[in-house]
Amino acid sequence: MNAHRPMPDAMLQALRDRFGDRCSTAQAVRDQHGRDESAYDAAPPDAVVFCESNEDVIDAVKLADRHEVPVIPFGVGSSLEGHLLAVQGGISLDLSRMNRVLRVNAEDLTVTVQAGVTRTQLNREIRDTGLFFPIDPGADASLGGMAATRASGTNAVRYGTMRENVLGLGVVTASGEWIHTGTRARKSAAGYDLTRLFVGSEGTLGVMTEVTLKLYPLPEAVSAAICHFPSIDAAVQTTIMTIQMGVPIARVELVDANTVGLVNRHSGLGLAERPMLLMEFHGSPASVAEQAQTVQDIAAEHGGEAFEWASTPEERTRLWTARHHAYFAAIQSRPGCRAMSTDACVPISRLAELIAESVADVDASGLPYFLVGHVGDGNFHFGYLIDPDQPAERELAEVLNHRLVERTLRMEGTCSGEHGVGLHKMGFLLDEAGAGAVGLMRAIKQALDPKDIMNPGKIFAV
Known part of the structure; x- marks a missing residue:
């Protein structure tokens, strides 16, 4: 293959x-x-x-x-x-090097960029318009890459993923023809939705060169908070109730006790080494205050305590340090290691059950790990810390990941909430979608790329 x-x-x-x-x-x-x-x-x-x-x-x-x-x-x-x-x-x-912002239409809340523009570059260049692009996968990824993998990240619970925020694309097909999909209109019923076909295709159908995106007004007020819980279940149940009550929370991230400890040692922090939620609220000052109070009341019902609030950018940055530094803290806790990431996503009502079973499994294995989650939309990540020179550790991580995906699919979830399939999840995609659906994907690939030159060997076997 x-x-x-x-x-x-x-x-x-x-x-x-x-x-x-x-x-x-x-x-x-x-x-x-x-x-x-x-x-x-x-x-x-x-x-x-x-x-x-x-x-x-x-x-x-x-x-x-x-x-x-x-x-x-x-x-x-x-x-x-x-x-x-x-x-x-x-x-x-x-x-x-294709890194130019081509057109900003502030009155329509849209922007067209070349595929090499990164998300931080875009937000820096449109700052004076009072608008921003909210999708934040953590890394300063290119917007073309984010569209190709259907990325999301910490803000997806409120603003959606790249799927919802890409209006149109410029694509070079496998034969070398440049085509344009979509328009700047917010909706269309004209023909097949080629934009959604290419978003998430991981470079296997064509090369994206331009992306037209939705923008959003910068919120009038932003407030962030952290809260500690007696258990992961209590933190997740707080999240579930928050979502079910319709609170328009912008971000809600879980960091488990083990990872809080890694961050403390990496960044010299003194956070309580218990499961922690990091939250952010966007809106008017009154609505932000109302949202925050509602969530604080919900958290208190589940044993949440030690709330800490921040409204200035500097204070918010300090509170979010634990989440932003989790990956680097974990990697540096075991010099020379690599992190094998998981990307499970389930209906939010099954999230607590899935995390509990999966944490028990990895704890029993003895393999070092870190755990963070975009729990507002049912997505979380283990990072199994493996020694690349020890095949047994890589094999153990794969076994743990396989069992995690089996649980996820049993709970009607997906093997990839945001990272994509690539090489690693090809077998899982077949388990999740079934032979018929993957066969249809293969037929589309063969129709658009008959010589199999577009990023071959990814997503499924041709």
Whole structure:
């Protein structure tokens, strides 16, 4: 399935003729573009092309189509499931230089950007409009990459995921044709929804070069809070009741006691080492105060205590330190380790049960881990901390992850709430969707990419 396809000399020469020093075969450059934040070893491409325009992408893809060479889009390399590993060789199309905000339509609350624009760059450039883009996966990912993996993150409980926030796309197809999907209108009933087809396709159907997004008014008031609980179940039950009561909370994140301890040691904090919720409320001053009081009352019913509130940006940043530093604290707690991430998401009514069973399982295994969750939408992540030089640890992590996904699917959830399938979850997708649905996905792939050059070897086997 993932045999390397040798790149013809004629293809490499054509790339060099067209792109000059923007086509690199240096080993260090290739290694960088064959590695993401997953626990996989690097699988470098044969060449890297740095694109600066739609025309660059079109020309590169046309050459790849002619020579039947794989094409792997590259943003900033922050994906977690092996999406950008060149498992069959080919060329990595680096879109990071396609980083212009093309058009801001503040009156319509929309923006069109090149795919290499990152979320923090976008918010910095539109700050004076009074608008912002809320999707925050944690990493400063490119917006093209976020659309390709259907990313979400900490704000999804209120603002949705990339699926709900992408209005249109510019895409280079497998034959090298540039097409536009969608419009700036907030709805459309015209033909097949090609935008949603490409969002989440992980580069397997085409290369996204432009993205049109929804924007939102900056909230008049923002308040953040942390609260400690006697158990994970109490914290999750507080979240469930908050959502069921219709409180429009913007963020609600879980950090378990083990991870709070890791952050304390990493960042010199003195947080109580108990399960903790971090919350954020957006709106008018009156509505934020009302939301916060409602949630505090709910938390108190479940043993929540030691509430700490913050309304200034500096205070909010301090409160969110534990969540933002969780990954780095965990990695540094075991030097040289890699984190194998899970990405389970279930209906919120089953969340407490799933987390409890999964925590008991990993605790019994003895494998080090950290646990954080976007619990407002039923999504949470284990990071199993494995020694990459110990195959037994990788195997144990895979066993734990497999059992976690089995529980998740039994509870009518999904193996991937936001990271995507990539290499790691191909078998899980078949378990979740079934052979018929995956067969339909395969038929779409073969219709749009008959030579299988678009990020081959990902999502499912062709």
